[in-house]
Amino acid sequence: MNGQGSLPRQGGGFEREPARRVFAQELRESRLHFRETMEEKSPGFILLPTGVRANRVFIVGTLTEKERRGDQNLFYHARIADPTGTFFIMAGSYQPDAMQQIARIEPPAFVAVVGKPNVYESPSGAVLISVRAESITSVDAETRNLWILDTARSTLDRLDTLGKDEDSRKALEHYHTDPSLYRTMVYNALAQLKL
Amino acid sequence: MxxxxxxxxxxxxxxxxxxxxxxxxxxxxxxxxxxxxxxxxxxxxxxxxxxxxxxYSISSLGPRSAELKEIGTLVPGEWVTVEGKVVSLSSPPTPAIAQAGIIADTSGAIRFVVWARAGAPPLDQGLWYHFDSAVVDEYKGAPKLNIHSGTTITRMEQDAPLIPAVVKIAELGPGVGSTRAKMIQEWEPAHPRMLQTGLLGDESGTIKFTIWEENGKEKLTLNTVYSIYYAQVDEFNGRLSLNLTGAISVPEDIDLQVRSGEMISGAMVHIALGSGLVKRCPVNGCNRVLSRQNYCPVHEIQNTFRYDLRIKGVIDDGTKTHNVLIPREPVEALSGLILDKAVEIAENNPLGMDEVFFRIRDLLLGRYYTCRGSEMEDRILVKECSKRIYDPKDLATLLNRAGEVV
Known part of the structure; x- marks a missing residue:
């Protein structure tokens, strides 16, 4: 690491992809993934069932398990629970910062993860969505509560505009998204917080 | 029919x-x-x-002669006949355009171009004309009047007084607008032909402005309030900016309270290298961040640097990301780590300044913040910042929203 100037330029037309707020249950149900163009460096996206494309996600939950695997190619697997399910997190040697951050956090702990979702298909046809972490930091319970509110609001916003733009029409067509199912999920997630 | x-x-x-x-x-x-x-x-x-x-090589057939319309009501896609006063002329961007500027009537103003191929006699600023069969199209999100070979131009012998509607900055929309604002920042011009660029503000908000080099064009003076008539309002990537090249800017002998800057709220999703403890060039007015070897890109090696704290980060609200630059005071307030303590850590730790970077990153990354600051180019220079607080009222509102159809 050097002291300065290593920030990739974010002006000049390149706009950083926002980190979508999504509950574990919705992310787990995502299947459709695509690239914007055929070029190698073109960003990859998954389409969430509530109708928005995600290149990056922001997750806050409870780190329940972590495991170090591989020896040449060292990487960490971790599980992070939110009120609706579990996120699968990976950090390998291409994410040295995230890897070393995970190494220092002992479960159980509240953590915040910024990362890129990927869809993996096993030869048997099973599908797994995992998030390749860019960073993982341990946070307090208040941040976790704020995230639940934030994610609930984002999910409801997406449901309100479902079918009104190209991506969300595509999501409806592909997933046959039932809004009431996701409203129930949001409601149940919120119900775990104290009024 | x-x-x-x-x-x-x-x-x-x-x-x-x-x-x-x-x-x-x-x-x-x-x-x-x-x-x-x-x-x-x-x-x-x-x-x-x-x-x-x-x-039949007939040049001016045109469609049915269009009815006389008010300029304020024009929408793209129409053939129109309008009467208006040329309130501003600017130098045409390409030889294909003979004249460009703004014409106005009592209902509003619109940008126009006279295409070179129209072969029309030049229009004079300040005079009224009748334009028969001009075409309205859209340019940069705003309607524009095209004077082409099928348009008949007639000089009118009238001079009705025109009072442009002056609006607040927050109420400006793409097209042509008039406002009263104070010049609050001057930026480095990004182009050799750019005379001046910076920020204007009023009680409702701020907007970037640009003036291009043109004969007789003058710069605005910092901290002066201007009445600005018929400025071109451009839209790019969803943000508005003012092109004052063809506008009339009159200095006013008053002061304005400017609403300071942007307010953003979201999660800190990235803290870039170069954040934390930095060394700055001591040469008067330079202040650049030095490399680890104390090298200033302008003043070379400077071993009597001074220390500073800052964060170059990204705050993300889930739909948009904002690059932020947080200076020492808010960094100290958010992290609880004051400059002296940071210097002490750096000087007594094998990792040196990296140790401060790691500590600040681990304290701030992944948390929710609300920051206020002013936008400079693509970055928000943060003045104050606070941690977002959990409010049970938000929970109640969201439970109601989610429960509507459950």
Whole structure:
């Protein structure tokens, strides 16, 4: 690491992809993934069932398990629970910062993860969505509560505009998204917080 | 409207130019468009008329002469006739354009271009004209009036007083606008032909402005309030900016309270290298961040640097990301780590300044913040910042929203 100037330029037309707020249950149900163009460096996206494309996600939950695997190619697997399910997190040697951050956090702990979702298909046809972490930091319970509110609001916003733009029409067509199912999920997630 | 009627009208127009019209041919062309291709009859009329005009080398046939409209009501896609005063002229960007500027009437103002191919006599600023059969299209999100070869321009002998509607910065929209604002920042011009660029503000918000080099164009003075008439409001990537090159800017002897900057709220999703403890060049007015080897890109090696704290980060609200630059005071307030302590850590730790970077990153990354600051280019220079607080009222609101159909 050097002291300065290593920030990739974010002006000049390149706009950083926002980190979508999504509950574990919705992310787990995502299947459709695509690239914007055929070029190698073109960003990859998954389409969430509530109708928005995600290149990056922001997750806050409870780190329940972590495991170090591989020896040449060292990487960490971790599980992070939110009120609706579990996120699968990976950090390998291409994410040295995230890897070393995970190494220092002992479960159980509240953590915040910024990362890129990927869809993996096993030869048997099973599908797994995992998030390749860019960073993982341990946070307090208040941040976790704020995230639940934030994610609930984002999910409801997406449901309100479902079918009104190209991506969300595509999501409806592909997933046959039932809004009431996701409203129930949001409601149940919120119900775990104290009024 | 039936076909015969349209055929009559087209042939009449051609005959009025002293040519003989082949009605059978006109009818065949129309029929083909309407019946075979399902083109709407008015569009078919326009197409055939243009085709015939070309065939007979008639230049100013045009469609049916359009009705007189108020400038404030123009929308893209129309053929219109308008009367207005040329309130501003600017130098045309390409030789294909003979003149560009703004014309206004009592209802509003619109940008116009006179295409070189129109062969029209030059318009004079401050005079009123009648434009018959001009075309409105859209340019950078705003309507624009095109004066082409089919437009008839007549000088009018009137000079009705025009009072442009002055609005607040937050109420400006793409097109042409007038406002009263204070110049609050001057930025480094990004282009050699740029005379001045910076930020204007009023009680409602701020907006970037640009003035391009042009004969007699003068710079604005910092911290002065101006009444700005007929500025070009451009939209790019959803943000507005003012081009004052053709505008009239009158300094006012008053002061304005400027609403300071942008407010953003979201999660800190990235803290870039170069954040934390930095060393700055001591040369008067330089202040650049030095490399680890104390190298200033301008003043070379500087071993008597001074330390500073800052964060170059990204705050993300889930739909948009904001690059933020947080200076020492808010960094100290958010992290609880004051500069002296940070220097002590760096000087007594094997990792040196990296240790401060790691500590600040681990304290701030992944948390929710609300920051206020001013936008400079693509970055928000943060003045104050606070951690977002959990409010049970938000929970109640969201539970109601989610429960609506559960």
């Amino acid at each position: 039936n076909l015969t009627e349209v055929v009559e009208r087209i042939s009449h127009k051609i005959e009025s130019k002293g040519k003989s019209a082949d009605k059978k041919k006109i009818e065949a062309k129309l029929k083909r468009l309407v019946e075979e291709f399902g083109v709407h009859i008015t569009e078919a009329e326009r197409t055939v008329l243009n085709e015939m005009a070309k065939e």
